[in-house]
Amino acid sequence: xxxxxxxxxxxxxxxxxxxxxxxxxxxxxxxxxxxxxxxxxxxxxxxxxxxxxxxxxxxxxxxxxxxxxxxxxxxxxxxxxxxxxxxxxxxxxxxxxxxxxxxxxxxxxxxxxxxxxxxxxxxxxxxxxxxxxxxxxxxxxxxxxxxxxxxxxxxxxxxxxxxxxxxxxxxxxxxxxxxxxxxxxxxxxxxxxxxxxxxxxxxxxxxxxxxxxxxxxxxxxxxxxxxxxxxxxxxxxxxxxxxxxxxxxxxxxxxxxxxxxxxxxx
Numbered sequence: 001x002x003x004x005x006x007x008x009x010x011x012x013x014x015x016x017x018x019x020x021x022x023x024x025x026x027x028x029x030x031x032x033x034x035x036x037x038x039x040x041x042x043x044x045x046x047x048x049x050x051x052x053x054x055x056x057x058x059x060x061x062x063x064x065x066x067x068x069x070x071x072x073x074x075x076x077x078x079x080x081x082x083x084x085x086x087x088x089x090x091x092x093x094x095x096x097x098x099x100x101x102x103x104x105x106x107x108x109x110x111x112x113x114x115x116x117x118x119x120x121x122x123x124x125x126x127x128x129x130x131x132x133x134x135x136x137x138x139x140x141x142x143x144x145x146x147x148x149x150x151x152x153x154x155x156x157x158x159x160x161x162x163x164x165x166x167x168x169x170x171x172x173x174x175x176x177x178x179x180x181x182x183x184x185x186x187x188x189x190x191x192x193x194x195x196x197x198x199x200x201x202x203x204x205x206x207x208x209x210x211x212x213x214x215x216x217x218x219x220x221x222x223x224x225x226x227x228x229x230x231x232x233x234x235x236x237x238x239x240x241x242x243x244x245x246x247x248x249x250x251x252x253x254x255x256x257x258x259x260x261x262x263x264x265x266x
Contacts, residue, residue, distance in 0.1 A: 020202040024257050027205065027224035036221040036261075037078070037151040037186060051079045052148055055140055055154040055173060057165040058088040058125055059101035059117070060241050063234040064249065065160050065190060067108065068225035068259040069153060074109040081114045083143050085136060085169055090125040093240050102235040107231065116143060129166055136172035137179075142186065152177075153261065156189040160198075160255065177266040187264035190255075191220075197254060202228075204254035211260060219263040231256045 037050045052073055056062050062070060070212060070221050073080045084101060098117050099118035105115050118139055122132040143149065154173050170189065177187055203222060212222035225231060234244025235250050236242055250256050 014053070016203055017201065020205050021228075021257070023205050024202045024224045024228070025060050026227055027209070027222075027226070029247050036075075036223075037188070049077050049079060050150045051081070052151045052153060053081045053083060053140070053143055053147065053149040055083045055085065055152060055169055057085050057155070057159075057163065057169050059084055059097040059185075060088070060104070060235065060238040061166070062108070063104050063231060063238065063252070064099070064246070065107065065155075065255045066259065067231035067234060067256065068223045069190070069261065070108045070110065071225060071227060071230060072223045079114070079147075080110055081143065081147050081149070082110060082116070083140065084115070084117045085131070085139065086118045086125045086165065087117050088125045089119070094119065094125075096240050097238070100238040100240060104234040107234040107237055114147075125165060129165075131165060131168035131172070133172040133175055136168065137176035140173055140176055141180065141183075144183065149185065151186045151188065151223050152233065153188045153190070156192050156262070157196050158192040160190065160192050174264065174266055177264070188261040189264050191260045193254065199252045199254070201252050201254060202257040205258050208254070208258045208260045219265075223259040223261065225259075228256050 037052060054062065054066060054070065056066065061084070061231070070080065082105060082250045088097040101117060102112055102115060111251050120135065120139075122135055123139075144152070152173060155166045155170045157170050159170060166197060173187065177185055193204070197207060205222075208224075211216070212220050226251070235246065
């Protein structure tokens with residue numbers, strides 16, 4: 001009897017997983033905000049296209065957390081730039097991780113010349129190393145002006161995993177935007193979820209779509225990843241980090257299959 005119950009439960013879980021994966025593949029941008037990102041480029045390079053800056057804390061953040069967003073933006077012709085605030089040198093592998101980031105971004109179709117990695121003494125990878133928000137904001141502002149950025153995307157105030165560097169990136173960007181309202185930048189944050197939703201893989205697509213569609217203000221957008229294998233391939237380029245638990249993370253994480261982003265009000 002126990003074996004039968006276990007078998008039925010296993011079949012139910014596998015069926016739900018496969019059905020949810022089909023929903024991810026068959027989904028497109030959820031129409032809670034059909035024009036995401038809504039600001040078009042100020043340079044006139046293509047109607048309806050945006051110059052978008054993704055700001056992350058470490059090499060591999062882009063693949064572990066933001067792959068659905070990156071793939072959506074690049075496949076729709078937006079000009080995506082990535083600013084990585086550290087080279088991930090906590091284990092003395094900064095130069096290696098920087099090169100891994102370039103290879104991962106090539107897999108995600110982001111050109112090398114549109115990637116910048118910061119290596120500053122006051123912005124070093126680590127749990128016990130608070131980042132200088134003013135300095136961080138200065139690097140972001142420099143990139144915004146240099147690339148004529150319309151839209152900034154980054155972590156929310158929890159930073160998915162609660163890593164202090166992720167949270168510092170959010171804080172620094174919000175500070176920059178509040179102090180420079182004349183820049184008129186549209187900003188979005190990747191929504192963190194509870195631990196249960198975080199590790200249910202494609203099954204989270206139902207909650208993500210529901211939250212986007214129930215938001216009538218247009219401030220939440222659901223971005224399904226119609227090619228989850230790209231996330232796995234990109235993360236595999238981070239060879240120095242590609243240990244068993246990160247392989248498991250990419251398989252089980254909802255951030256492989258869907259991103260839910262929310263407009264930052266500042």
